[in-house]
Amino acid sequence: MKITVIGAGYVGLVSAACFSDFGYEVTCVDRDARKVAMLENGKIPIYEQGLEPIVQSNRQAGRLVFTENLKEAVASADVVLIAVGTPTREGEDAADLSFVYAAGEEIAKAMNGFTVIVTKSTVPVGTAAKLREIISKARPDGDFEVASNPEFMREGSAVEDFLRPDRVVIGVSSERAEATLRQLYRPLAAKNVPIVATSCEAAEIIKYAANTFLATRIAFVNQLADLCERVGADIQDVARGMGLDKRIGLQFLSPGPGYGGSCFPKDTRALAATARQYGNPFTIVENVISANESRKRDLADRIQKVVGGTLAGKKIALLGIAFKAETDDIRDAAALTVIPELQRRGAAVAAFDPVAMDNGRQAFDEVQWCADAYSAAIGADAVVVLTEWNVFRGLDLKRLAKGMRQPVMIDFRNLFTLDDVKGSPMAYHSIGRTSQVPPESRRADIIPFKSGTV
Structure with missing residues (x-):
């Protein structure tokens, strides 16, 4: 299974590193050229216990790659995880979803074959439905499913939380999407981590x-x-x-x-x-x-x-x-x-x-x-x-x-x-x-x- 993670911030970087540690081929995409260069040179832009050795070992094994090229990364992916920022909208309390929706439009243009597109970012209710609408409009012939897979990682223990979670929540609207995400998290299910499908x-x-x-x-x-x-x-x-x-x-x-x-x-x-x-x-x-x-x-x-x-x-x-x-x-x-x-x-x-x-x-x-x-x-x-x-x-x-x-x-x-x-x-x-x-x-x-x- 090939995975692409869009966003090399806190959630995206930890997720990409840990999925690659499961043995998957993972490409982590970010538009910040400086950040990508830093990661390619083995430097971690955030402080998080246990993250650096996982990044280093999987980079050396060839399972974890960092790039600015979203089109190539998405075209070869079975699962695309959106892990971009959702900051509070300026002057309001609501989340700013512009980065999520922009990522959806780019994914639509680049995806090749059946693709499960997953919101890993924290997003308000209704985001998956809106994202599905945006992608369908941009790519009417696209073969895809949209799913929600919220993260529950605490800063300071994110790696531990990802590898040994209390549960994994997968929000899906089809059997195909559910099967794909259950396969994605099979290494955790094998350790009796509950997979909660909703x-x-x-x-x-x-x-x-x-x-x-x-x-x-x-x-x-x-x-x-x-x-x-x-x-x-x-x-x-x-x-x-x-x-x-x-x-x-x-x-x-x-x-x-x-x-x-x-x-x-x-x-x-x-x-x-x-x-x-x-x-x-x-x-x-x-x-x-x-x-x-x-x-x-x-x-x-x-x-x-x-x-x-x-x-x-x-x-x-x-x-x-x-x-x-x-x-x-x-x-x-x-x-x-x-x-x-x-x-x-x-x-x-x-x-x-x-x-x-x-x-x-x-x-x-x-x-x-x-x-x-x-x-x-x-x-x-x-x-x-x-x-x-x-x-x-x-x-x-x-x-x-x-x-x-x-x-x-x-x-x-x-x-x-x-x-x-x-x-x-x-x-x-x-x-x-x-x-x-x-x-x-x-x-x-x-x-x-x-x-x-x-």
Whole structure:
């Protein structure tokens, strides 16, 4: 089976690499000549654990090829996967499908013989039907089927998620399309991975529903953590007590600075927009979006209150700018809201992230980029943990505090237990838990945080 993947972005590159690892001949097409040249030279344009060795080994074996030539790649393919971007349409909440539909028109002109055309990109309900219409119009004599095959890969563990998924969803409208996609995923079916066959419409909704439900859990636990701060409960105890209920589970019950990245913000807005379009407002989702935006805006207020009610003349050290650990992605990251707001209020910002600083340098001005957490903390009035990198879990708090102007940590990821900080000189503030302020750090301008405005 020959496969062509259109789009060498995050979804397309990981999918192409993993399909080639199944033994298929895969051609990955992208119009960005620089990206194609980089990949052909063995360089990976994104940071993703485990991706580079799979790309390298399959390139060397001749099973994975990168090209700009869509026409040749499609003509020889049995399956064409569309993995182009579907960003939020400018000035709206709906997804911009122009790249998907443009790819469909090009595929129509290039396909040769029976071809299954699959949307791998995250697309709203009705996209497969519209794509089928576009291709039929451009190629009335074409022998093809359109299918939906949403991805469920998490940034930072995408390779693992592709090779060992919870399930594979295939949205089809014919037996021919279903048979082809079942053959495509036979290596996973042989490992007892469930293959869930649905209509195209159901598959399109499943992707948005899954991401939106997870985003809802994050927004829920963040507001629950605020309540815990008010009443003196520990959110860790509350979340565990909830999560051990088999109907609920423990995943996505960790409070933090709000969700970000390339999926949850875009997908929640797109689902809400689709619901409005069909006259069925999804009020829960609308409130989740609002709660998450408020969460990010609230972070600067929290920092300001802890360091004494003003940020003018203060230095704040940020640990982590990626939206989550194990990725260099800063799209919709909390840092995009926090850093400009801290600077607007008069603070100087130093930052360290293990892999995302190159992206940070392009996004932010007047930030001091540091070699490690200890360098960032020198002269700081507070160290703020924004990303849950494992390297931050083992920090020596005494060493960290020694170089600071004020030994204050604001841990928006709850990386440390309250026992971890006992005996430390650090005044420690986290999410949904009681602040830990050593007697020697109790100064009039160091205020234990309670949720609320400044």
